[in-house]
Amino acid sequence: MPSSCKDIRAALAQCLQNSDCVLIDRNTPADCIRPPLKDTLPTQCLQLIHGYGQCKRGMVDMRKRFRGNQPISTSVELEGEKGKMLYAGKGTYEGLDEQQQKRMKEGDEYEAFTRNDGIEDLRKKS
Structure with missing residues (x-):
């Protein structure tokens, strides 16, 4: 001890x-x-x-x-090590090309936020 x-x-x-x-x-x-x-x-x-x-x-x-x-x-x-996920969830941007990501960012139903592991992601507006 x-x-x-x-x-x-x-x-x-x-x-x-x-x-x-x-x-x-x-x-x-x-x-x-x-x-x-x-x-x-x-x-x-x-x-x-x-x-x-x-x-x-x-x-x-x-x-x-x-x-x-x-x-x-x-x-x-x-x-200062980043990139580790704190949860087992999949990011919104995974598997999308840049044009689809840009379209999702500009949409009205999603908002950008920063996850706990420092990566920018999208979530639906409530």
Whole structure:
């Protein structure tokens, strides 16, 4: 159980090492986490700080004592890898040529939206 936060801790350390606070301003990562400089960190680092705090808090939470912390599943998101489908559905554009796709986009009964995996798709208007 003590090693349940090691992945998010390593991701946080990597994010802090690549931030402008450490690279350009030459501050230590410990100084960058504290309030005056914390506002200059990227959003990803701030989210990792919050997640690491939640993980450490979960280690002493009696409700999670037997099951432990849930493993983090953000490694794919942290690496910026896209194209993975979060569901087994088939996209609207699959199997259509460009002219048919353009016609569907211009139609009144469909609207364009961005799926969870970052790909633009169409859905019927409700």
